[in-house]
Amino acid sequence: MVGDGVFPTTLFAGKRVFVTGGGSGINLGIARAFARLGADIAICGRTQERLDRAAQELGGLGARVVAKAADVRQPDEMQAAFEAARETIGDIDVLVCGAAGNFLAPADQLSPNGFRTVMDIDLYGSFNAARLAFDQLVRSRGSIIFITAPMAHVAHAYQAHVGAAKAGVEMLMKNLALEWGPYGIRCNSIIPGLVEDTEGLHRISDEAGRQSFLDHIPLRRMGVVEEIGHAATFLASPLASYITGTSLWVDGGQGLPGSGFFNRNGADFLAANPRGGR
Template sequence: MLVQQYLPKDLFRGKTVFVTGGGSGINLGVARNFAALGASLAICGRTQEKLDRAAAELAALSAHLGGKVLPVAADVRDYAALEKALGRTEAEVGPVDVLVCGAAGNFLCPAEDLSPNGFKAVIDIDLLGSFNASRAAFEQLKKTRGSILFISAGQSFMPHAFQVHVGAAKAGIDNLMKNLALEWGRYGIRSNTIVPGPIEDTEGMRRLSSPEHDTRAKGAIPLGRYGTVDEIGHAAVFLASPFAAYITGTVLSVDGGSNLIGSALWNQAVESLVPRKGSGKAPPGS
């Protein structure tokens, strides 16, 4: 359910939103909700073909107010590539008002099997990529007195089995967010984090869930269901809007209360999915 049913359809008219990892999943859902409120979008990712498909969908949503959509390929680990992508965005779409740092990498692996390269890959995509995007967008955000949104995860504050690399990366993102809120508030730049809970119809849930696990998990979540991609989009729109003009340095969990029940169900669900040493399968990132 897109957000234009609840908010003015021109709320972000004339605004530019830059989304890393914007070609699919939660990040595309966030972009859709901004587009539905009239924003122009630049979506960034590593695969131009995927970005082009997503851009066609976004253009149809934002066309009612003349919003533009720019699909621009760049790897968030490459600072120079991000600088170039953001330069194109300013020239072709407009200076960035909202930066969404959503690019992420993940795989399941026991800590004892995780290679240094595997650990580094997730740190580089998630944490270094978030810093790179923020730093490269700083001058534009300073001009617009804009907003940064980071997409984090419950692993940042709660240990999950086979997620030591993700937990370290996401905890770093949340601390990065708070430091930027502290330092860049003087420029009118706000910085906040969204922590999604289990979200239906995403690649992660398709890989990790089963009907049996879904039934147990939904029964344990206080609100009794998984979330939707659009519900993360709603939170993003709120935090970037004038309604949240005095909110910065905040971690907002959008998870139906799932952080209140711990990670035991996750740990049980993924135990059988993870190969161990001696299984004949190489662990990811090796």
């Protein structure tokens, strides 16, 4: 785990980290990793009750925590969340754009609203967060970490909406790395593979599918949220001070054999779950 001697527990002491979608799953795991290394944390999401539970956990790790409900699709709400963070813990040093939506849907059955919703949360939401954090990140000479997905790079069946959104986020990351580098702001992305016991995994597979996934991952296991946290703390650390515009795969080699196994399992999951985890 982070803080067990790999990194000093004071690595991010005096630093502030803002995580969108930070109330649960991978994003809470990332917030937890930074808190263990001394950072103060701001999290946002759509459900205050979930954020409050996460804030209590993060506070137990010693972090000062700001938890404010905000939908990344709503710039006014995000602006209020960033202002609350600045007023309580100071200018943010690291922004993690993690808020996302996903479900399986054949493209010929995917509604325009379903497509737009994922685009709005993932792509528009990532832009909103990055743009509204810009002034704080200029002052702190901070960094942005975008959480994307293998669908951004390899075609996956039943994921037209996710692939389009995440590919957009990947290119947004690269453009911001180019434009904002002169301000000292670094921008990178993490591409997680299948991560155990997360809401996203349950939306795209059942227990049988999850077992069959293991045969197609070179390391023969799924990731855990702590490993995504490890990657995020590395990218935000001085060890990565000359890394920007880079996509870091944290997937146990899942992307190497292609998406065929995902496509087959997706078809089986949709046959058993016609709503596709929505």
